[in-house]
Amino acid sequence: METMQLHIQGVSIGYGPKILHSGLEASVHSGQILAVLGLNGSGKSTLIRTISGLDKPIAGGISLDAMPVHTMHAQERAKCISVVLTGRDQVIPSLRVFEILQSARAPYTGALHMLREDDKRILSEVAQWTGIEMYLNRALYALSDGEAQKVFIARALVQDTPVILLDEPTSHLDIIRKWEIYALLQQIAAQGKIIVCATHDVEHALHIAQHCLLLQAGGEHVLGATEDLIRSGTITSWFKGPAVHFDTTSRRFIFR
Amino acid sequence: MRATLLILCIFLAACSGNKTTEVYPDVAEPVTIAYAKGFRMSDYGGFIILSILDVQDSTKELHRYYLVRGEGAGYARLPEAQTIHIPVKKVAALSTTHIGFLMKLGEENSLGGFGGTKYIYADAVRKRAEQGEIQELNSGDQLNTELLVALHPDVLFSYSTGNDAYDDQDKLSALRVHNVIISEFMETDPLGQAEWIKVFAAFYDKLDDGEKIFDSIVHAYTDLQHTVANSKRPLVFTGLPFKGEWTIPGGKSFAAQFLSDAGAQYIWDADKRTFNYPVSIETILHDAVDAPFWLNADGAQSYADILDIEPRCVHLKAFTTKQVYNNDARVGPAGGNDYWESAVANPQDVLSDLIHIFHPEVCADSIMHYYKRMDK
Amino acid sequence: MMRAWKWIIGMLLLTAFFIADLCIGSVHISIAEIWSILTGKLDRNAPASIILLEGRLPRVVTALIAGAALPVAGLIMQTYFRNPVAGPDILGISAGSGLFVAVVMLTSGTIFSATHFSDLSIVTAAIAGAFFMLLIILSVAGRLRDPIALLLFGILFGMAISAVVGVLQFFSEKGALKLFVMWTFGSLGGTTWPQIYLLLPVVLLAIAYAFRLAKPLNLLLLGESYAASMGVRVLQVRIGVIICTAIITGCITAYCGPIAFIGIAVPHLARMLARTNDHFILFPMCILSGIIIMLGCDMLTLVPGGSAILPLNAVTAVMGAPFVVFILFRSRRMQKYF
Numbered sequence: 001m002e003t004m005q006l007h008i009q010g011v012s013i014g015y016g017p018k019i020l021h022s023g024l025e026a027s028v029h030s031g032q033i034l035a036v037l038g039l040n041g042s043g044k045s046t047l048i049r050t051i052s053g054l055d056k057p058i059a060g061g062i063s064l065d066a067m068p069v070h071t072m073h074a075q076e077r078a079k080c081i082s083v084v085l086t087g088r089d090q091v092i093p094s095l096r097v098f099e100i101l102q103s104a105r106a107p108y109t110g111a112l113h114m115l116r117e118d119d120k121r122i123l124s125e126v127a128q129w130t131g132i133e134m135y136l137n138r139a140l141y142a143l144s145d146g147e148a149q150k151v152f153i154a155r156a157l158v159q160d161t162p163v164i165l166l167d168e169p170t171s172h173l174d175i176i177r178k179w180e181i182y183a184l185l186q187q188i189a190a191q192g193k194i195i196v197c198a199t200h201d202v203e204h205a206l207h208i209a210q211h212c213l214l215l216q217a218g219g220e221h222v223l224g225a226t227e228d229l230i231r232s233g234t235i236t237s238w239f240k241g242p243a244v245h246f247d248t249t250s251r252r253f254i255f256r
Numbered sequence: 257m258r259a260t261l262l263i264l265c266i267f268l269a270a271c272s273g274n275k276t277t278e279v280y281p282d283v284a285e286p287v288t289i290a291y292a293k294g295f296r297m298s299d300y301g302g303f304i305i306l307s308i309l310d311v312q313d314s315t316k317e318l319h320r321y322y323l324v325r326g327e328g329a330g331y332a333r334l335p336e337a338q339t340i341h342i343p344v345k346k347v348a349a350l351s352t353t354h355i356g357f358l359m360k361l362g363e364e365n366s367l368g369g370f371g372g373t374k375y376i377y378a379d380a381v382r383k384r385a386e387q388g389e390i391q392e393l394n395s396g397d398q399l400n401t402e403l404l405v406a407l408h409p410d411v412l413f414s415y416s417t418g419n420d421a422y423d424d425q426d427k428l429s430a431l432r433v434h435n436v437i438i439s440e441f442m443e444t445d446p447l448g449q450a451e452w453i454k455v456f457a458a459f460y461d462k463l464d465d466g467e468k469i470f471d472s473i474v475h476a477y478t479d480l481q482h483t484v485a486n487s488k489r490p491l492v493f494t495g496l497p498f499k500g501e502w503t504i505p506g507g508k509s510f511a512a513q514f515l516s517d518a519g520a521q522y523i524w525d526a527d528k529r530t531f532n533y534p535v536s537i538e539t540i541l542h543d544a545v546d547a548p549f550w551l552n553a554d555g556a557q558s559y560a561d562i563l564d565i566e567p568r569c570v571h572l573k574a575f576t577t578k579q580v581y582n583n584d585a586r587v588g589p590a591g592g593n594d595y596w597e598s599a600v601a602n603p604q605d606v607l608s609d610l611i612h613i614f615h616p617e618v619c620a621d622s623i624m625h626y627y628k629r630m631d632k
Numbered sequence: 633m634m635r636a637w638k639w640i641i642g643m644l645l646l647t648a649f650f651i652a653d654l655c656i657g658s659v660h661i662s663i664a665e666i667w668s669i670l671t672g673k674l675d676r677n678a679p680a681s682i683i684l685l686e687g688r689l690p691r692v693v694t695a696l697i698a699g700a701a702l703p704v705a706g707l708i709m710q711t712y713f714r715n716p717v718a719g720p721d722i723l724g725i726s727a728g729s730g731l732f733v734a735v736v737m738l739t740s741g742t743i744f745s746a747t748h749f750s751d752l753s754i755v756t757a758a759i760a761g762a763f764f765m766l767l768i769i770l771s772v773a774g775r776l777r778d779p780i781a782l783l784l785f786g787i788l789f790g791m792a793i794s795a796v797v798g799v800l801q802f803f804s805e806k807g808a809l810k811l812f813v814m815w816t817f818g819s820l821g822g823t824t825w826p827q828i829y830l831l832l833p834v835v836l837l838a839i840a841y842a843f844r845l846a847k848p849l850n851l852l853l854l855g856e857s858y859a860a861s862m863g864v865r866v867l868q869v870r871i872g873v874i875i876c877t878a879i880i881t882g883c884i885t886a887y888c889g890p891i892a893f894i895g896i897a898v899p900h901l902a903r904m905l906a907r908t909n910d911h912f913i914l915f916p917m918c919i920l921s922g923i924i925i926m927l928g929c930d931m932l933t934l935v936p937g938g939s940a941i942l943p944l945n946a947v948t949a950v951m952g953a954p955f956v957v958f959i960l961f962r963s964r965r966m967q968k969y970f
Contacts, residue, residue: 083861092714092853100854103853113850402683427823
């Protein structure tokens with residue numbers, strides 16, 4: 001599999017006149033996971049939306065193998081980048097799982113959305129691989145949060161893009177489901193995908209991400225390899241609370 | 257956007273191909289019209305051209321009909337939809353005033369269909385309707401077009417909605433109904449309204465009779481007018497409030513003209529309007545408090561009714577002196593009022609009633625036709 | 633297999649209703665007679681011929697057009713506004729059309745009423761009115777995420793418009809007023825063939841355009857963000873939705889009056905029948921069931937009693953209103969919006 005590279009160059013993000021961060025830099029290769037870490041309100045979601053092309057960067061640019069993401073035709077971009085958004089409120093609850101998966105083939109089909117053999121093959125492969133094939137016929141409202149989250153990750157896989165962006169993929173999930181999802185992300189990266197995952201589950205993210213981009217509400221940001229960030233104590237100093245601190249050796253947050 | 261353009265194109269195409277060439281002799285004898293402003297007729301011998309005009313602007317022709325005598329084979333190029341062969345044998349009508357005109361011409365037996373037969377007053381005509389000789393054309397409040405087509409009348413006399421652009425001509429002409437718009441009620445002069453008898457006469461090819469009848473109406477009317485020309489003019493007002501609004505006729509309207517011809521002074525005769533308009537109760541209480549006569553309190557049967565509707569009417573002089581007159585002297589069993597049927601064709605009788613009310617000394621012995629004093 | 637049966641039964645029902653609607657009327661015409669008229673064996677000028685060809689056939693064809701188009705507009709709006717109670721009449725779109733038509737119909741002798749373009753001016757006014765209302769609804773829809781709130785807004789705005797229309801009525805002549813009141817009752821019987829030749833292609837174009845929107849509408853069921861991430865150009869779809877619904881609502885409202893409940897109720901019926909959210913299936917299902925219901929309502933305006941003709945909106949409201957109430961209860965209870 002050829003190696004691709006997602007490049008974030010001098011990007012400023014924000015909404016309206018308010019700039020949250022400026023001069024963001026990052027670069028992710030195929031097979032790697034970049035975790036975007038920060039507390040609530042630090043601009044994680046905005047960054048994910050900006051990388052995906054849903055929002056425009058205020059300055060700078062994002063490119064995939066030197067191709068600028070924001071000038072791409074919408075349908076072409078949809079073949080390069082897929083997203084998994086927070087929660088499921090925005091999705092009509094009576095949609096069935098197979099309908100959600102089928103819709104992800106939209107960038108490859110014509111106006112009548114006729115699915116070819118290829119499309120159907122990818123769909124059933126992904127369903128099997130992610131272990132959701134037994135509830136393909138169920139409606140979204142009949143799924144648990146964990147099941148639903150798997151469905152949305154499967155949806156991104158069906159879209160078959162080199163880049164997958166995730167915004168808080170594990171919110172509302174219990175501890176078992178959280179680990180399940182991160183294990184799944186690791187397997188997906190192993191298949192050669194570029195993954196950018198915004199989360200506030202710092203502990204989990206550190207286990208699977210090769211690089212981390214730390215964001216703070218004030219506009220400060222740090223990029224580094226995960227190991228370096230842990231060893232240098234950067235993680236410990238960024239996520240310090242009166243009741244909790246990050247222990248570098250055990251790589252866990254400890255209550256005191 | 258594209259769709260809008262498409263509509264425009266279709267319409268322009270439809271309009272450009274629509275010129276009809278009219279070929280007929282140019283020797284025409286115009287029919288004299290003295291009072292009416294809403295129509296014009298020219299007799300070409302083989303056929304009559306009837307033009308329905310805008311009453312407000314007599315130079316504007318709204319509709320044109322060709323009344324062809326007999327089979328009229330020689331005039332094949334007249335537009336088929338507007339061609340009516342006369343004399344007509346079977347007609348349909350939608351307004352009770354049309355029946356009044358037909359009766360005046362002695363042609364009421366040609367009526368084969370009517371919209372709202374229960375409102376017919378004339379006994380003979382109502383009996384024919386009850387026996388099924390006159391087809392009821394209304395279903396509820398609407399014209400039932402299927403019954404109309406099945407009746408297949410030579411002509412349908414209908415009335416204008418008041419706005420020419422929306423009189424439903426297209427549907428009726430598609431159904432091959434020869435629809436003639438009669439807008440006599442829009443005339444602002446009682447004699448102008450009565451002159452429409454000439455239009456009805458033309459359809460029976462009795463123009464001469466029509467002219468004679470109208471001349472006698474004019475004669476009788478003007479004679480009556482002269483009897484009160486120099487009398488003292490008592491003040492009068494009309495109407496009854498409905499939901500707090502009192503609708504009054506304009507100072508230049510048909511109703512105001514009647515009152516003036518009958519030797520009375522309409523309290524708003526300085527007004528320039530030709531149509532009815534609403535005023536507040538306060539205006540009435542202020543302007544009409546001393547008027548000795550009150551006409552057309554439609555909807556009230558008794559003085560108690562009036563008080564129910566508007567208690568403040570107790571301050572009006574016409575109320576306290578019981579000088580309220582309604583035009584309901586002749587009302588049929590189902591509510592058909594002869595005033596709305598034959599009065600338009602008999603303005604001299606209405607005038608005679610009004611003079612009787614305002615100037616009893618002038619014609620004390622005459623009988624009342626339409627009006628009667630509210631006595632309860 | 634089940635699916636095919638539904639379509640076959642639907643087509644059979646449509647054909648049966650179509651024929652039945654042609655047979656019902658104030659004047660009795662037998663099926664044999666109808667056949668000989670349609671095959672041209674009977675004189676074109678015979679009353680039965682005229683009644684069928686110029687009276688009933690245009691009415692039934694208008695029912696076909698209105699029955700097919702209104703639910704399509706309703707479905708588009710329900711998906712776009714993500715609101716189960718959206719529809720041309722409920723959100724006040726028809727009321728907006730009505731206001732503009734009232735202005736044109738009740739202000740005689742003004743710039744609006746040029747005699748020869750009377751049809752066109754009503755159609756244009758109705759489409760412009762629908763457009764105007766849609767823009768207003770769209771501008772508040774973002775803030776009123778709750779379906780009931782948006783519904784309430786539509787109803788309140790509709791009431792405000794009725795009040796304005798009432799004021800216009802007060803100052804207009806009796807004849808024009810009666811005509812306008814009749815128009816608000818809704819009617820399929822007023823159209824002539826030339827009007828249908830104008831109405832049909834325009835509405836067909838709008839429906840065809842709606843089919844082009846089926847794919848983006850399917851994606852919009854996952855929300856605007858997901859849709860955009862899959863290549864949907866949301867702004868373009870929004871413009872398409874507005875144009876499509878404004879033309880359909882405007883045209884039908886101009887010719888038939890503000891027909892109530894068909895636009896909102898039929899898409900729900902179609903969803904129940906088709907058991908899917910796929911617009912590629914829902915559009916044809918809406919058209920099929922919409923036509924059947926429209927023909928059924930048209931027959932009911934004539935059937936009871938025989939002599940009287942009921943207002944079309946009385947029939948559609950009696951059938952549609954309880955259905956919409958049912959939809960509201962269901963969507964609340966099951967926490968799923970369609």
